[in-house]
Each structure stands twice: as structure tokens, then as C-alpha cells.
Amino acid sequence: MRQYGNVTTRTANTPRGMRPRRHNLPMNLYRTEDKTSGKVYYAYRDPRTGKRHGLGSDKEQAIADTMALNSAIYASIATTRL
Numbered sequence: 001m002r003q004y005g006n007v008t009t010r011t012a013n014t015p016r017g018m019r020p021r022r023h024n025l026p027m028n029l030y031r032t033e034d035k036t037s038g039k040v041y042y043a044y045r046d047p048r049t050g051k052r053h054g055l056g057s058d059k060e061q062a063i064a065d066t067m068a069l070n071s072a073i074y075a076s077i078a079t080t081r082l
Helices: 059-080
Strands: 002-004 007-009 029-033 040-045 052-056
Touching: 029 059, 040 059, 052 059
Parallel strands: none
Antiparallel strands: 002 007, 029 040, 040 052
16 A cells, blocks of 8 residues: 555555546546646546536536436436335
8 A cells, every 4th residue: 555645545556656536526527637728627427328428627516516416316226226
């Protein structure tokens, strides 16, 4: 195990010199940086289909949308499995 700031990683899962980059995002929300402009975009991955949907560049709005989508989707999955 290696300690990077407040993140502990196992060396078996990550290549040497790399550390995970979650940026404190909720489940199914992903951050992408445009290499030419340096602008950051957020995308939501639908857990049912695996498709990604763009949410724009506003982090707070992307997190709010993701939390709402996650709660609705996981609630519907839980009721259909009963």
C-alpha cells in the first residue's frame, strides 16, 4: 500500500507513478479534460446501458444532476427486483 496525501492505493492495481483520480465525484460521474483547450467536461454513465451522456462543464450542476439520476435509477432498479 502507498500513501498519496489522503489517498491510499494498492500498488498492484495502479501502474507505477500513477494514482487514482476521482476528484471527489459521485458514482457514475466522470471528468474529462480537453487536451487542446484545458477545459473540463463532465459526463454521466447510465448504469443500466453503459452509455455516457454529457452534462457540460459546470461541476456543481453535474453533481446535482448525477445525484438525482442515481437516486431515481437505483430506486427503480430496487423496486423491479422485488
